[in-house]
Amino acid sequence: MSLQMTDRAPLAIPTLRSVTDDHRAEVLRAMNRTTWRWSAFADYARTVIIAVMLFMLARTFVMEAFKIPTGSMERTLLVGDFLLVNKAVFGAEIPFTHLRMPAVRDPRRGEVIVFHFPRDGTPYVKRLIGLPGDTVEMRNDTVVVNGVASSEPYVEHVSADSDQSLADFDWQRNFLVKRAEASAGYHPSRNTWGPLVVPPNNYFVLGDNRDISSDSRYWGFVPKKLLIGKPMFVYYSYAHDDKHSYPWLTDIRWHRLGTIIH
Numbered sequence: 001m002s003l004q005m006t007d008r009a010p011l012a013i014p015t016l017r018s019v020t021d022d023h024r025a026e027v028l029r030a031m032n033r034t035t036w037r038w039s040a041f042a043d044y045a046r047t048v049i050i051a052v053m054l055f056m057l058a059r060t061f062v063m064e065a066f067k068i069p070t071g072s073m074e075r076t077l078l079v080g081d082f083l084l085v086n087k088a089v090f091g092a093e094i095p096f097t098h099l100r101m102p103a104v105r106d107p108r109r110g111e112v113i114v115f116h117f118p119r120d121g122t123p124y125v126k127r128l129i130g131l132p133g134d135t136v137e138m139r140n141d142t143v144v145v146n147g148v149a150s151s152e153p154y155v156e157h158v159s160a161d162s163d164q165s166l167a168d169f170d171w172q173r174n175f176l177v178k179r180a181e182a183s184a185g186y187h188p189s190r191n192t193w194g195p196l197v198v199p200p201n202n203y204f205v206l207g208d209n210r211d212i213s214s215d216s217r218y219w220g221f222v223p224k225k226l227l228i229g230k231p232m233f234v235y236y237s238y239a240h241d242d243k244h245s246y247p248w249l250t251d252i253r254w255h256r257l258g259t260i261i262h
Contacts, residue, residue, distance in 0.1 A: 062088050064229070066114060066123055072207035072214065073125055075156050076112065081256060082236040083125070085114050087229035098225070107131070107203060107227065109145070112261050115205075116226040119219065123228060126215050127154070130196075130204030132224075135177060137194025138217075141210070144195070152208075154262075159211035165189040168218040172196055175221075193217060201225075234259040 068081040077083070090113075091103035107113055107128050117124045130136035135146050141157075143150040169188040176186055177195040188194070190211075198204050202221035207213025216222065237256035241247045 074209045076154050076208045080238045081234045083231040084235050085229040085231050089230050090227045114228040115222050126205035129206050130198040132200045134198045135195045136204050141191045154208050156209045163189045163191045231261040
């Protein structure tokens with residue numbers, strides 16, 4: 001029987017060399033894809049790690065955010081305000097040590113500061129009234145520093161209660177200026193106390209909402225080592241409303257955003 005010729009192209013039979021070359025090329029392509037994936041993942045992971053480290057360094061030594069939970073600083077600061085605090089200005093504390101970074105400057109009388117509450121370390125925000133060595137007192141709601149009455153346009157009064165004299169004020173006796181009128185008896189109250197001498201490396205602070213503020217009148221001075229920083233501005237703010245499910249989204253105080261803190 002004779003074989004019939006057709007016009008079909010003859011089948012290409014792969015040689016051993018061509019199979020080997022194709023396999024090698026495919027293996028190289030797979031290796032390159034794997035290498036690229038791992039390289040991309042490593043670059044991404046490295047970027048994330050560096051970003052987290054920079055964030056932690058900035059949070060520790062430069063800036064930190066705080067939220068106002070109480071009304072002790074109204075009307076300067078409102079409940080629901082979020083503050084950006086400059087930690088470098090007074091010298092940030094180095095974690096796990098009792099050391100501090102060099103300060104840009106010392107705190108100034110009359111400015112708002114953030115510090116750790118001396119009793120439990122909770123962050124507090126108040127206005128600095130007395131520097132180390134100052135003589136501070138209050139006479140019928142008027143703050144007197146070094147014999148000069150202070151003008152305080154930021155002060156808020158919300159309580160009509162009579163002036164209170166509490167056992168919380170007894171600590172003041174150890175820092176009372178020893179003068180004739182004080183020697184006969186000392187009966188401090190919320191709105192009338194002192195004169196007191198602020199000891200070295202300590203500060204005397206008051207809340208702007210004087211009638212409801214828990215401050216140095218009640219629990220004493222703030223040691224310098226407990227300072228955190230100076231609030232710069234309000235970067236976010238919302239009015240808490242129990243009637244709304246998401247007040248942080250629906251009750252934003254747009255007019256507060258970017259408010260500079262004096």
